[in-house]
Amino acid sequence: MLTGERRQGLALISPTLLYSLLMLAAPLIMVLTFSFWTQNYLELDTTLTLDNYREAWSKPIYSTLIFRSLKISLIVTLVTVVLAFPIAYYLSFHVKRRKALWLFLITVPFWTSYLLRVFLWKVILGYNGVLNTALKGLGIIEEPLTFLLYNANAVVLTLAHAWAPFAILPIFVALEKIDRSLLEAAEDLGDGPVRRFFRITLPLAMPGVVASTLIVLIPTVGDFITPKLVGGTDGLMIANMIQIQFGKANNAPLGAALALSSMLIVASISAVIFLLGKRFGGKVQ
Protein backbone atom coordinates (compact mmCIF):
# COMPACT_ATOMS: atom_id res chain seq x y z
CA MET A 1 0.00 0.00 0.00
CA LEU A 2 1.45 3.35 -0.97
CA THR A 3 1.61 5.96 1.74
CA GLY A 4 0.39 9.48 1.07
CA GLU A 5 3.86 10.81 0.46
CA ARG A 6 4.79 8.07 -1.97
CA ARG A 7 1.55 8.53 -3.86
CA GLN A 8 1.97 12.29 -4.08
CA GLY A 9 5.55 11.94 -5.28
CA LEU A 10 4.58 9.50 -7.99
CA ALA A 11 1.58 11.61 -8.98
CA LEU A 12 3.75 14.70 -9.29
CA ILE A 13 6.44 13.06 -11.37
CA SER A 14 3.96 11.16 -13.56
CA PRO A 15 3.54 13.82 -16.31
CA THR A 16 7.30 13.97 -16.87
CA LEU A 17 7.66 10.21 -16.61
CA LEU A 18 4.76 9.67 -18.99
CA TYR A 19 6.35 12.06 -21.48
CA SER A 20 9.66 10.21 -21.30
CA LEU A 21 7.92 6.86 -21.70
CA LEU A 22 5.99 8.05 -24.76
CA MET A 23 8.73 10.09 -26.39
CA LEU A 24 11.85 8.14 -25.38
CA ALA A 25 11.06 4.58 -24.29
CA ALA A 26 8.45 3.96 -26.98
CA PRO A 27 10.66 5.35 -29.80
CA LEU A 28 13.66 3.33 -28.56
CA ILE A 29 11.58 0.14 -28.48
CA MET A 30 10.21 1.01 -31.92
CA VAL A 31 13.69 1.56 -33.36
CA LEU A 32 14.79 -1.76 -31.86
CA THR A 33 11.84 -3.55 -33.49
CA PHE A 34 12.50 -1.71 -36.74
CA SER A 35 16.09 -2.93 -36.83
CA PHE A 36 14.77 -6.50 -37.13
CA TRP A 37 12.55 -5.62 -40.07
CA THR A 38 13.67 -5.07 -43.65
CA GLN A 39 12.85 -2.48 -46.24
CA ASN A 40 13.04 -2.71 -49.99
CA TYR A 41 12.82 0.93 -51.05
CA LEU A 42 9.21 1.68 -50.06
CA GLU A 43 8.04 -1.80 -49.07
CA LEU A 44 8.44 -2.53 -45.36
CA ASP A 45 8.71 -6.22 -44.55
CA THR A 46 7.80 -6.86 -40.92
CA THR A 47 9.13 -10.42 -40.74
CA LEU A 48 11.69 -10.53 -37.93
CA THR A 49 15.20 -11.13 -39.26
CA LEU A 50 18.82 -10.49 -38.35
CA ASP A 51 19.68 -9.46 -41.91
CA ASN A 52 20.32 -5.79 -41.05
CA TYR A 53 22.72 -6.72 -38.26
CA ARG A 54 24.43 -9.23 -40.51
CA GLU A 55 24.88 -6.53 -43.12
CA ALA A 56 25.97 -3.92 -40.57
CA TRP A 57 28.59 -6.22 -39.06
CA SER A 58 29.92 -7.91 -42.18
CA LYS A 59 30.00 -5.30 -44.94
CA PRO A 60 33.43 -3.64 -44.87
CA ILE A 61 32.06 -0.12 -45.38
CA TYR A 62 29.98 -0.23 -42.21
CA SER A 63 32.59 -1.84 -39.98
CA THR A 64 35.22 0.58 -41.31
CA LEU A 65 32.94 3.51 -40.45
CA ILE A 66 32.09 2.14 -37.01
CA PHE A 67 35.73 1.55 -36.09
CA ARG A 68 36.79 4.90 -37.50
CA SER A 69 34.06 6.60 -35.45
CA LEU A 70 35.23 4.83 -32.32
CA LYS A 71 38.85 5.72 -33.01
CA ILE A 72 38.06 9.38 -33.69
CA SER A 73 35.72 9.62 -30.69
CA LEU A 74 38.26 8.05 -28.35
CA ILE A 75 41.00 10.40 -29.57
CA VAL A 76 38.63 13.38 -29.25
CA THR A 77 37.77 12.28 -25.72
CA LEU A 78 41.40 11.88 -24.72
CA VAL A 79 42.42 15.23 -26.23
CA THR A 80 39.42 17.06 -24.75
CA VAL A 81 39.82 15.66 -21.24
CA VAL A 82 43.60 16.13 -21.18
CA LEU A 83 43.22 19.74 -22.36
CA ALA A 84 40.34 20.33 -19.93
CA PHE A 85 42.03 19.06 -16.79
CA PRO A 86 44.62 21.86 -16.38
CA ILE A 87 42.01 24.55 -16.99
CA ALA A 88 39.63 22.99 -14.45
CA TYR A 89 42.58 22.68 -12.04
CA TYR A 90 43.55 26.31 -12.60
CA LEU A 91 39.97 27.48 -11.95
CA SER A 92 39.57 25.39 -8.84
CA PHE A 93 42.96 25.91 -7.21
CA HIS A 94 44.29 29.23 -8.48
CA VAL A 95 41.34 31.47 -9.35
CA LYS A 96 40.02 32.98 -6.16
CA ARG A 97 37.17 35.40 -6.69
CA ARG A 98 36.24 35.30 -10.35
CA LYS A 99 35.41 31.60 -10.66
CA ALA A 100 31.83 32.19 -11.82
CA LEU A 101 32.97 34.67 -14.46
CA TRP A 102 35.57 32.23 -15.82
CA LEU A 103 32.98 29.44 -15.97
CA PHE A 104 30.57 31.75 -17.73
CA LEU A 105 33.22 32.71 -20.30
CA ILE A 106 34.02 29.04 -20.88
CA THR A 107 30.38 28.22 -21.64
CA VAL A 108 29.68 31.21 -23.93
CA PRO A 109 31.23 29.71 -27.13
CA PHE A 110 29.12 26.61 -26.54
CA TRP A 111 25.98 28.69 -26.98
CA THR A 112 26.86 29.88 -30.47
CA SER A 113 25.13 27.96 -33.23
CA TYR A 114 26.94 24.61 -33.44
CA LEU A 115 26.72 24.64 -37.23
CA LEU A 116 28.42 27.99 -37.45
CA ARG A 117 31.19 27.01 -35.04
CA VAL A 118 31.98 23.98 -37.17
CA PHE A 119 31.77 26.06 -40.33
CA LEU A 120 34.15 28.65 -38.87
CA TRP A 121 36.73 25.94 -38.14
CA LYS A 122 36.54 25.26 -41.84
CA VAL A 123 37.30 28.94 -42.42
CA ILE A 124 40.24 28.80 -39.99
CA LEU A 125 41.75 25.56 -41.32
CA GLY A 126 41.02 25.94 -45.05
CA TYR A 127 43.53 26.28 -47.92
CA ASN A 128 43.05 30.05 -47.99
CA GLY A 129 42.04 29.96 -44.36
CA VAL A 130 42.90 32.15 -41.41
CA LEU A 131 45.70 29.91 -40.17
CA ASN A 132 47.41 29.50 -43.54
CA THR A 133 47.12 33.21 -44.29
CA ALA A 134 48.60 34.08 -40.92
CA LEU A 135 51.48 31.59 -41.21
CA LYS A 136 52.25 32.82 -44.72
CA GLY A 137 52.05 36.42 -43.60
CA LEU A 138 54.53 35.69 -40.82
CA GLY A 139 56.83 34.01 -43.35
CA ILE A 140 56.74 30.66 -41.50
CA ILE A 141 55.45 28.72 -44.50
CA GLU A 142 55.67 29.34 -48.25
CA GLU A 143 52.76 27.24 -49.49
CA PRO A 144 49.45 26.78 -47.62
CA LEU A 145 49.31 23.64 -45.48
CA THR A 146 46.84 21.11 -46.86
CA PHE A 147 46.79 18.60 -44.01
CA LEU A 148 44.71 20.94 -41.85
CA LEU A 149 41.27 20.45 -43.35
CA TYR A 150 39.15 17.57 -44.73
CA ASN A 151 40.58 14.73 -42.67
CA ALA A 152 40.22 13.08 -39.29
CA ASN A 153 42.54 15.65 -37.60
CA ALA A 154 40.12 18.44 -38.45
CA VAL A 155 37.25 16.38 -37.01
CA VAL A 156 39.20 15.79 -33.78
CA LEU A 157 40.08 19.47 -33.41
CA THR A 158 36.54 20.66 -34.10
CA LEU A 159 34.90 18.16 -31.77
CA ALA A 160 37.47 18.82 -29.02
CA HIS A 161 36.48 22.47 -29.29
CA ALA A 162 32.76 21.76 -29.30
CA TRP A 163 32.79 19.56 -26.19
CA ALA A 164 35.33 21.52 -24.13
CA PRO A 165 32.84 23.04 -21.65
CA PHE A 166 31.29 19.63 -20.99
CA ALA A 167 34.70 18.23 -20.13
CA ILE A 168 35.74 21.12 -17.91
CA LEU A 169 32.64 21.40 -15.71
CA PRO A 170 32.55 17.87 -14.19
CA ILE A 171 36.31 17.92 -13.47
CA PHE A 172 35.99 21.38 -11.93
CA VAL A 173 33.15 20.19 -9.67
CA ALA A 174 35.19 17.15 -8.55
CA LEU A 175 38.24 19.34 -7.81
CA GLU A 176 36.11 21.81 -5.86
CA LYS A 177 34.91 18.99 -3.60
CA ILE A 178 38.45 18.00 -2.59
CA ASP A 179 39.07 18.85 1.04
CA ARG A 180 42.09 21.17 0.93
CA SER A 181 43.22 20.07 4.38
CA LEU A 182 44.09 16.65 2.92
CA LEU A 183 46.70 18.36 0.76
CA GLU A 184 48.05 20.28 3.71
CA ALA A 185 48.25 17.08 5.72
CA ALA A 186 50.17 15.40 2.92
CA GLU A 187 52.56 18.32 2.83
CA ASP A 188 53.07 18.16 6.58
CA LEU A 189 53.85 14.46 6.20
CA GLY A 190 56.55 15.30 3.67
CA ASP A 191 54.92 14.71 0.27
CA GLY A 192 56.19 16.93 -2.53
CA PRO A 193 53.89 18.67 -5.02
CA VAL A 194 54.09 15.88 -7.63
CA ARG A 195 53.36 13.12 -5.14
CA ARG A 196 50.52 15.16 -3.66
CA PHE A 197 49.02 15.59 -7.10
CA PHE A 198 49.18 11.94 -8.06
CA ARG A 199 48.26 10.48 -4.68
CA ILE A 200 45.54 12.87 -3.58
CA THR A 201 44.32 15.36 -6.19
CA LEU A 202 44.10 13.04 -9.18
CA PRO A 203 42.46 10.04 -7.43
CA LEU A 204 39.91 12.33 -5.79
CA ALA A 205 39.23 14.05 -9.10
CA MET A 206 38.64 10.69 -10.82
CA PRO A 207 34.81 10.80 -10.61
CA GLY A 208 34.91 14.08 -12.52
CA VAL A 209 37.41 12.76 -15.06
CA VAL A 210 35.27 9.67 -15.67
CA ALA A 211 32.13 11.81 -16.00
CA SER A 212 33.90 14.11 -18.48
CA THR A 213 35.16 11.15 -20.47
CA LEU A 214 31.68 9.67 -20.84
CA ILE A 215 29.99 13.02 -21.48
CA VAL A 216 32.38 13.66 -24.39
CA LEU A 217 32.68 10.11 -25.73
CA ILE A 218 29.03 9.12 -26.05
CA PRO A 219 27.66 12.09 -28.00
CA THR A 220 30.68 12.47 -30.31
CA VAL A 221 30.07 9.00 -31.78
CA GLY A 222 26.65 10.27 -32.87
CA ASP A 223 27.81 13.49 -34.52
CA PHE A 224 27.44 13.83 -38.26
CA ILE A 225 27.71 17.58 -38.82
CA THR A 226 31.42 17.94 -38.00
CA PRO A 227 32.51 14.96 -40.13
CA LYS A 228 30.38 16.19 -43.01
CA LEU A 229 31.65 19.79 -42.91
CA VAL A 230 35.34 19.35 -42.07
CA GLY A 231 36.00 15.61 -42.35
CA GLY A 232 36.37 15.03 -46.09
CA THR A 233 36.00 11.41 -47.18
CA ASP A 234 38.53 10.08 -44.65
CA GLY A 235 36.80 11.83 -41.79
CA LEU A 236 33.26 10.51 -42.33
CA MET A 237 31.80 8.68 -39.35
CA ILE A 238 29.04 6.16 -38.67
CA ALA A 239 26.45 8.85 -37.92
CA ASN A 240 26.84 10.12 -41.49
CA MET A 241 25.92 6.64 -42.72
CA ILE A 242 22.96 6.45 -40.32
CA GLN A 243 21.75 9.79 -41.65
CA ILE A 244 22.13 8.58 -45.25
CA GLN A 245 20.17 5.39 -44.51
CA PHE A 246 17.31 7.42 -43.01
CA GLY A 247 17.48 9.97 -45.81
CA LYS A 248 18.67 9.33 -49.35
CA ALA A 249 19.10 5.54 -49.11
CA ASN A 250 15.61 5.20 -47.65
CA ASN A 251 16.57 2.13 -45.62
CA ALA A 252 15.51 3.02 -42.10
CA PRO A 253 15.75 -0.57 -40.76
CA LEU A 254 19.44 -0.78 -41.73
CA GLY A 255 19.95 2.72 -40.29
CA ALA A 256 18.33 1.55 -37.04
CA ALA A 257 20.57 -1.52 -36.91
CA LEU A 258 23.66 0.64 -37.48
CA ALA A 259 22.56 3.15 -34.82
CA LEU A 260 21.87 0.43 -32.26
CA SER A 261 25.07 -1.47 -33.07
CA SER A 262 27.23 1.61 -32.56
CA MET A 263 25.33 2.50 -29.38
CA LEU A 264 25.90 -1.00 -28.04
CA ILE A 265 29.64 -0.76 -28.66
CA VAL A 266 29.85 2.71 -27.12
CA ALA A 267 27.81 1.57 -24.13
CA SER A 268 30.20 -1.36 -23.55
CA ILE A 269 33.25 0.91 -23.79
CA SER A 270 31.57 3.38 -21.42
CA ALA A 271 30.91 0.58 -18.94
CA VAL A 272 34.58 -0.43 -19.05
CA ILE A 273 35.72 3.18 -18.53
CA PHE A 274 33.26 3.54 -15.65
CA LEU A 275 34.50 0.37 -13.94
CA LEU A 276 38.17 1.28 -14.47
CA GLY A 277 37.49 4.72 -13.02
CA LYS A 278 35.79 3.12 -10.05
CA ARG A 279 38.74 0.83 -9.50
CA PHE A 280 41.44 3.50 -9.71
CA GLY A 281 39.54 6.41 -8.25
CA GLY A 282 37.61 4.49 -5.63
CA LYS A 283 34.79 6.98 -5.33
CA VAL A 284 32.91 7.21 -8.63
CA GLN A 285 29.27 8.08 -8.06
Add this chain to the structure above:
Amino acid sequence: MTSALKSLPSKWLAVYAVAYMVFLYAPVVLLPVFALNDAKVIAFPLTGFTAKWFGVLWQTEALHGAVRNSLAVGLSSAVLSTVLGACAARAAARYRFPLKRGIMSFIMLPLVLPEIIVAVALLVLLMQLGMPLSLVTVVLGHVLICTPFSIAILSSAFQGLDQSLEEASFDLGETRWGTFRRVILPLVMPGVVSSLLITFTISLDEFIIAFFLTGTEVTLPVYIWSQLRFPGKLPSVMALGTILLALSVLLLILAEWFRRRSARKQGIEASATGGLV
Protein backbone atom coordinates in the same frame (compact mmCIF):
# COMPACT_ATOMS: atom_id res chain seq x y z
CA MET B 1 46.99 30.74 0.66
CA THR B 2 49.02 27.80 1.84
CA SER B 3 51.75 26.44 -0.36
CA ALA B 4 49.96 23.08 -0.59
CA LEU B 5 47.34 24.63 -2.82
CA LYS B 6 49.98 25.99 -5.15
CA SER B 7 51.23 22.58 -6.06
CA LEU B 8 51.44 23.25 -9.80
CA PRO B 9 53.29 26.29 -11.13
CA SER B 10 50.75 29.06 -11.06
CA LYS B 11 52.28 31.16 -13.81
CA TRP B 12 52.33 28.39 -16.41
CA LEU B 13 48.77 27.45 -15.61
CA ALA B 14 47.67 31.03 -16.10
CA VAL B 15 49.43 31.16 -19.49
CA TYR B 16 47.77 27.87 -20.41
CA ALA B 17 44.36 29.17 -19.33
CA VAL B 18 44.71 32.22 -21.56
CA ALA B 19 45.86 30.08 -24.52
CA TYR B 20 42.89 27.79 -23.94
CA MET B 21 40.50 30.74 -24.00
CA VAL B 22 42.03 31.88 -27.31
CA PHE B 23 41.34 28.39 -28.71
CA LEU B 24 37.76 28.47 -27.36
CA TYR B 25 37.02 31.90 -28.78
CA ALA B 26 38.88 31.61 -32.10
CA PRO B 27 35.82 30.67 -34.19
CA VAL B 28 33.44 32.81 -32.18
CA VAL B 29 35.34 36.09 -32.70
CA LEU B 30 35.51 35.43 -36.45
CA LEU B 31 31.72 35.56 -36.63
CA PRO B 32 31.28 39.32 -36.20
CA VAL B 33 34.55 39.96 -38.08
CA PHE B 34 33.23 38.35 -41.27
CA ALA B 35 29.72 39.67 -40.72
CA LEU B 36 31.12 43.20 -40.91
CA ASN B 37 33.63 42.53 -43.70
CA ASP B 38 32.89 44.01 -47.11
CA ALA B 39 33.65 40.92 -49.22
CA LYS B 40 31.67 38.01 -50.62
CA VAL B 41 34.41 35.54 -49.75
CA ILE B 42 34.90 34.43 -46.14
CA ALA B 43 38.69 34.82 -45.99
CA PHE B 44 41.47 37.14 -44.92
CA PRO B 45 42.65 39.80 -45.65
CA LEU B 46 39.63 41.85 -44.71
CA THR B 47 38.53 44.31 -47.38
CA GLY B 48 36.53 46.92 -45.56
CA PHE B 49 33.81 47.63 -43.05
CA THR B 50 30.15 47.25 -43.98
CA ALA B 51 26.80 46.63 -42.33
CA LYS B 52 25.15 45.63 -45.60
CA TRP B 53 24.97 41.89 -44.76
CA PHE B 54 22.70 42.73 -41.86
CA GLY B 55 20.55 44.66 -44.34
CA VAL B 56 20.36 41.59 -46.58
CA LEU B 57 18.75 39.71 -43.69
CA TRP B 58 15.84 42.16 -43.70
CA GLN B 59 15.05 41.37 -47.31
CA THR B 60 15.25 37.56 -47.07
CA GLU B 61 11.68 36.32 -46.80
CA ALA B 62 12.62 32.65 -46.22
CA LEU B 63 14.69 33.69 -43.21
CA HIS B 64 11.77 35.53 -41.62
CA GLY B 65 9.69 32.36 -41.83
CA ALA B 66 12.51 30.41 -40.16
CA VAL B 67 12.77 33.04 -37.41
CA ARG B 68 9.04 32.82 -36.74
CA ASN B 69 9.20 29.01 -36.69
CA SER B 70 12.18 28.97 -34.32
CA LEU B 71 10.52 31.45 -31.97
CA ALA B 72 7.32 29.39 -31.92
CA VAL B 73 9.24 26.14 -31.37
CA GLY B 74 11.52 27.75 -28.76
CA LEU B 75 8.66 29.27 -26.76
CA SER B 76 6.57 26.08 -26.79
CA SER B 77 9.56 23.90 -25.93
CA ALA B 78 10.63 26.25 -23.14
CA VAL B 79 7.18 26.36 -21.53
CA LEU B 80 6.47 22.63 -21.86
CA SER B 81 9.90 21.44 -20.71
CA THR B 82 9.89 23.86 -17.78
CA VAL B 83 6.47 22.60 -16.65
CA LEU B 84 7.63 18.97 -16.97
CA GLY B 85 10.97 19.86 -15.38
CA ALA B 86 9.23 21.58 -12.46
CA CYS B 87 7.06 18.51 -11.77
CA ALA B 88 10.09 16.22 -11.73
CA ALA B 89 12.36 18.58 -9.79
CA ARG B 90 9.69 19.21 -7.17
CA ALA B 91 8.87 15.51 -6.83
CA ALA B 92 12.55 14.64 -6.48
CA ALA B 93 13.23 17.39 -3.93
CA ARG B 94 10.15 17.00 -1.75
CA TYR B 95 8.95 13.38 -1.85
CA ARG B 96 10.29 9.90 -1.40
CA PHE B 97 8.68 7.37 -3.68
CA PRO B 98 9.45 3.92 -5.09
CA LEU B 99 11.97 3.68 -7.95
CA LYS B 100 12.87 7.35 -7.54
CA ARG B 101 16.48 6.98 -8.67
CA GLY B 102 15.55 4.82 -11.64
CA ILE B 103 12.79 7.16 -12.78
CA MET B 104 15.01 10.23 -12.45
CA SER B 105 17.91 8.60 -14.35
CA PHE B 106 15.53 7.59 -17.10
CA ILE B 107 14.16 11.13 -17.42
CA MET B 108 17.72 12.54 -17.48
CA LEU B 109 18.84 9.98 -20.09
CA PRO B 110 18.61 12.35 -23.12
CA LEU B 111 21.54 14.30 -21.59
CA VAL B 112 23.91 11.43 -22.41
CA LEU B 113 22.24 9.84 -25.43
CA PRO B 114 23.63 10.96 -28.79
CA GLU B 115 21.07 13.30 -30.31
CA ILE B 116 21.03 11.33 -33.53
CA ILE B 117 19.69 8.30 -31.62
CA VAL B 118 16.92 10.38 -30.02
CA ALA B 119 16.13 11.89 -33.41
CA VAL B 120 15.96 8.69 -35.45
CA ALA B 121 14.05 6.86 -32.73
CA LEU B 122 11.40 9.59 -32.69
CA LEU B 123 11.37 9.66 -36.48
CA VAL B 124 10.75 5.90 -36.66
CA LEU B 125 7.91 6.12 -34.13
CA LEU B 126 6.26 9.05 -35.92
CA MET B 127 6.60 7.25 -39.25
CA GLN B 128 4.90 4.18 -37.81
CA LEU B 129 2.12 6.26 -36.28
CA GLY B 130 1.69 7.97 -39.63
CA MET B 131 2.14 11.38 -38.01
CA PRO B 132 3.32 13.97 -40.57
CA LEU B 133 6.54 15.86 -39.73
CA SER B 134 5.93 19.45 -38.71
CA LEU B 135 6.96 22.06 -36.17
CA VAL B 136 4.91 20.08 -33.62
CA THR B 137 7.16 17.04 -34.03
CA VAL B 138 10.24 19.27 -33.60
CA VAL B 139 8.73 20.60 -30.35
CA LEU B 140 8.12 17.02 -29.15
CA GLY B 141 11.83 16.25 -29.63
CA HIS B 142 13.04 19.54 -28.15
CA VAL B 143 10.93 19.11 -25.01
CA LEU B 144 12.52 15.71 -24.50
CA ILE B 145 16.10 17.04 -24.58
CA CYS B 146 15.33 20.34 -22.79
CA THR B 147 13.56 18.78 -19.79
CA PRO B 148 16.75 17.36 -18.19
CA PHE B 149 18.36 20.84 -18.36
CA SER B 150 15.26 22.33 -16.78
CA ILE B 151 15.36 19.72 -13.99
CA ALA B 152 19.04 20.47 -13.34
CA ILE B 153 18.29 24.19 -12.99
CA LEU B 154 15.08 23.80 -10.97
CA SER B 155 16.41 21.12 -8.61
CA SER B 156 18.46 23.58 -6.60
CA ALA B 157 15.52 25.99 -6.45
CA PHE B 158 13.18 23.32 -5.05
CA GLN B 159 15.79 21.81 -2.76
CA GLY B 160 16.38 25.18 -1.14
CA LEU B 161 12.74 25.53 -0.10
CA ASP B 162 12.06 25.52 3.61
CA GLN B 163 9.30 22.98 4.26
CA SER B 164 8.07 24.83 7.32
CA LEU B 165 6.80 27.67 5.10
CA GLU B 166 4.57 25.17 3.38
CA GLU B 167 3.35 23.72 6.68
CA ALA B 168 2.65 27.20 8.03
CA SER B 169 0.55 27.90 4.96
CA PHE B 170 -1.50 24.71 5.52
CA ASP B 171 -1.96 25.62 9.19
CA LEU B 172 -3.29 29.01 8.15
CA GLY B 173 -5.92 27.30 6.03
CA GLU B 174 -4.46 27.47 2.52
CA THR B 175 -5.26 24.62 0.15
CA ARG B 176 -2.51 22.60 -1.55
CA TRP B 177 -2.91 24.56 -4.79
CA GLY B 178 -3.15 27.87 -2.93
CA THR B 179 0.08 27.07 -1.12
CA PHE B 180 1.81 26.24 -4.35
CA ARG B 181 0.61 29.39 -6.07
CA ARG B 182 1.12 31.83 -3.19
CA VAL B 183 4.07 30.41 -1.29
CA ILE B 184 6.15 28.00 -3.36
CA LEU B 185 5.84 29.49 -6.83
CA PRO B 186 7.01 33.01 -5.85
CA LEU B 187 10.06 31.49 -4.13
CA VAL B 188 11.10 29.37 -7.11
CA MET B 189 10.04 31.94 -9.73
CA PRO B 190 13.59 33.14 -10.56
CA GLY B 191 14.62 29.51 -11.10
CA VAL B 192 11.62 29.01 -13.36
CA VAL B 193 12.53 32.09 -15.42
CA SER B 194 16.14 30.87 -15.63
CA SER B 195 14.92 27.48 -16.86
CA LEU B 196 12.65 29.12 -19.46
CA LEU B 197 15.55 31.19 -20.81
CA ILE B 198 18.03 28.28 -20.94
CA THR B 199 15.59 25.84 -22.57
CA PHE B 200 14.57 28.52 -25.08
CA THR B 201 18.25 29.07 -25.96
CA ILE B 202 18.84 25.32 -26.34
CA SER B 203 15.84 24.95 -28.62
CA LEU B 204 16.88 28.01 -30.65
CA ASP B 205 20.33 26.52 -31.37
CA GLU B 206 19.37 22.85 -31.66
CA PHE B 207 19.96 21.36 -35.09
CA ILE B 208 20.11 17.55 -35.23
CA ILE B 209 16.60 16.82 -33.92
CA ALA B 210 15.11 19.66 -35.94
CA PHE B 211 16.93 18.36 -39.04
CA PHE B 212 15.32 14.92 -38.75
CA LEU B 213 11.88 15.94 -37.50
CA THR B 214 11.15 19.12 -39.40
CA GLY B 215 8.69 19.03 -42.27
CA THR B 216 8.42 21.79 -44.85
CA GLU B 217 8.62 24.58 -42.27
CA VAL B 218 12.25 24.90 -41.18
CA THR B 219 13.76 26.30 -37.99
CA LEU B 220 16.72 28.71 -37.98
CA PRO B 221 19.54 26.16 -37.66
CA VAL B 222 17.99 24.04 -40.44
CA TYR B 223 17.75 27.20 -42.55
CA ILE B 224 21.42 28.01 -41.81
CA TRP B 225 22.39 24.47 -42.80
CA SER B 226 20.67 24.89 -46.16
CA GLN B 227 22.47 28.20 -46.73
CA LEU B 228 25.97 26.86 -45.99
CA ARG B 229 26.05 25.28 -49.45
CA PHE B 230 25.83 28.63 -51.23
CA PRO B 231 29.06 30.64 -51.01
CA GLY B 232 27.24 33.82 -51.97
CA LYS B 233 24.95 33.54 -48.94
CA LEU B 234 27.74 33.07 -46.40
CA PRO B 235 28.34 36.71 -45.42
CA SER B 236 24.68 37.16 -44.50
CA VAL B 237 24.77 33.83 -42.64
CA MET B 238 27.67 35.31 -40.63
CA ALA B 239 25.52 38.35 -39.88
CA LEU B 240 22.67 36.08 -38.81
CA GLY B 241 25.06 34.09 -36.62
CA THR B 242 26.30 37.28 -34.99
CA ILE B 243 22.76 38.28 -34.08
CA LEU B 244 22.05 34.79 -32.72
CA LEU B 245 25.26 34.86 -30.66
CA ALA B 246 24.36 38.23 -29.17
CA LEU B 247 20.86 36.99 -28.39
CA SER B 248 22.10 33.75 -26.80
CA VAL B 249 24.61 35.60 -24.61
CA LEU B 250 21.93 38.08 -23.54
CA LEU B 251 19.53 35.26 -22.60
CA LEU B 252 22.32 33.44 -20.73
CA ILE B 253 23.22 36.51 -18.71
CA LEU B 254 19.55 37.00 -17.85
CA ALA B 255 19.21 33.31 -16.92
CA GLU B 256 22.28 33.49 -14.68
CA TRP B 257 20.97 36.65 -13.03
CA PHE B 258 17.62 35.01 -12.26
CA ARG B 259 19.30 31.87 -10.99
CA ARG B 260 21.41 33.84 -8.54
CA ARG B 261 18.37 35.78 -7.44
CA SER B 262 16.61 32.49 -6.81
CA ALA B 263 19.51 31.29 -4.67
CA ARG B 264 19.71 34.59 -2.80
CA LYS B 265 15.98 34.58 -2.10
CA GLN B 266 16.35 31.27 -0.35
CA GLY B 267 19.57 32.21 1.36
CA ILE B 268 21.59 29.46 -0.29
CA GLU B 269 24.89 29.70 -2.12
CA ALA B 270 24.44 29.70 -5.91
CA SER B 271 26.75 27.02 -7.27
CA ALA B 272 29.18 28.38 -9.82
CA THR B 273 28.26 25.80 -12.44
CA GLY B 274 24.58 26.68 -12.54
CA GLY B 275 23.50 23.32 -11.17
CA LEU B 276 24.13 21.78 -14.57
CA VAL B 277 26.60 19.25 -13.24
